[in-house]
Amino acid sequence: MKTSILRTESITKVYHTGAVDVHALRGIDLSLFEGEVVVLLGASGSGKSTLLNILGGLDRPSEGRVFFRDEDLTRLSDSALTEFRRDHVGFVFQFYNLVPSLTARENVALVTEIAKIPMSPEEALDRVGLADRMSHFPAELSGGEQQRVAIARAIAKRPDILLCDEPTGALDSKTGTTVLEALIEVNRSLGTATALITHNAAIRRIAHRVIYMTDGRISHIEENAERVAPSEVSW
Numbered sequence: 001m002k003t004s005i006l007r008t009e010s011i012t013k014v015y016h017t018g019a020v021d022v023h024a025l026r027g028i029d030l031s032l033f034e035g036e037v038v039v040l041l042g043a044s045g046s047g048k049s050t051l052l053n054i055l056g057g058l059d060r061p062s063e064g065r066v067f068f069r070d071e072d073l074t075r076l077s078d079s080a081l082t083e084f085r086r087d088h089v090g091f092v093f094q095f096y097n098l099v100p101s102l103t104a105r106e107n108v109a110l111v112t113e114i115a116k117i118p119m120s121p122e123e124a125l126d127r128v129g130l131a132d133r134m135s136h137f138p139a140e141l142s143g144g145e146q147q148r149v150a151i152a153r154a155i156a157k158r159p160d161i162l163l164c165d166e167p168t169g170a171l172d173s174k175t176g177t178t179v180l181e182a183l184i185e186v187n188r189s190l191g192t193a194t195a196l197i198t199h200n201a202a203i204r205r206i207a208h209r210v211i212y213m214t215d216g217r218i219s220h221i222e223e224n225a226e227r228v229a230p231s232e233v234s235w
């Protein structure tokens with residue numbers, strides 16, 4: 001029996017901006033299971049980022065509940081939600097958000113200094129294949145390498161959950177593959193449950209499950225009987 005690490009119950013999200021309300025999520029029931037990789041696919045505006053942000057405690061639903069194991073995140077104070085995020089969630093975004101004046105090692109150390117049970121920056125960078133780039137500044141790294149530094153930073157605190165919003169969105173296919181390989185290797189070796197948003201349908205084949213979103217709802221969920229390695233995916 002699979003164990004949920006995150007679970008949503010009937011969550012909705014309405015943004016009140018200007019004259020119209022935007023119904024970004026219209027009732028989402030979803031589990032993310034321990035150790036799995038899910039890919040979220042859907043048209044622009046279907047609610048993928050909104051869902052990911054709520055799962056990671058960056059935002060709150062308008063209605064419904066979100067559970068991390070048995071803990072109801074929607075009942076937490078803002079500071080407790082921040083603590084949840086800090087202790088349990090790693091984020092990777094399309095743009096790497098590295099500090100340009102710090103080396104790869106120092107960018108990762110920013111996180112390891114405040115984490116409870118971090119791995120060393122060296123170990124985190126080694127896990128994403130950057131053992132020989134630790135002293136490089138972001139400007140001295142390729143896009144794919146910079147994204148892998150961002151992944152090292154996200155995993156260095158040993159999060160239970162890794163949430164990735166279009167991590168390969170700014171990268172060509174070959175470079176994107178190295179980033180996906182790093183994510184899959186982290187999932188395999190550390191068991192980090194991973195959710196990944198992409199616009200590239202081909203990437204869905206690396207996942208255990210694929211969540212299809214349409215207009216704020218999950219339209220269907222697919223299980224991959226056979227997963228493929230990132231090197232077999234191109235776009």
Ligand SMILES: Nc1ncnc2c1ncn2[C@@H]1O[C@H](COP(=O)(O)OP(=O)(O)OP(=O)(O)O)[C@@H](O)[C@H]1O
Binds near residue numbers: 015022046
């Ligand atoms: N902060 C916000 N304020 C108002 N509306 C928002 C906000 N964030 C998102 N929306 C709206 O909510 C809907 C869902 O947005 P969301 O970013 O979750 O979609 P998405 O599937 O991730 O899209 P994309 O693939 O383009 O990133 C969209 O209509 C969007 O315009």
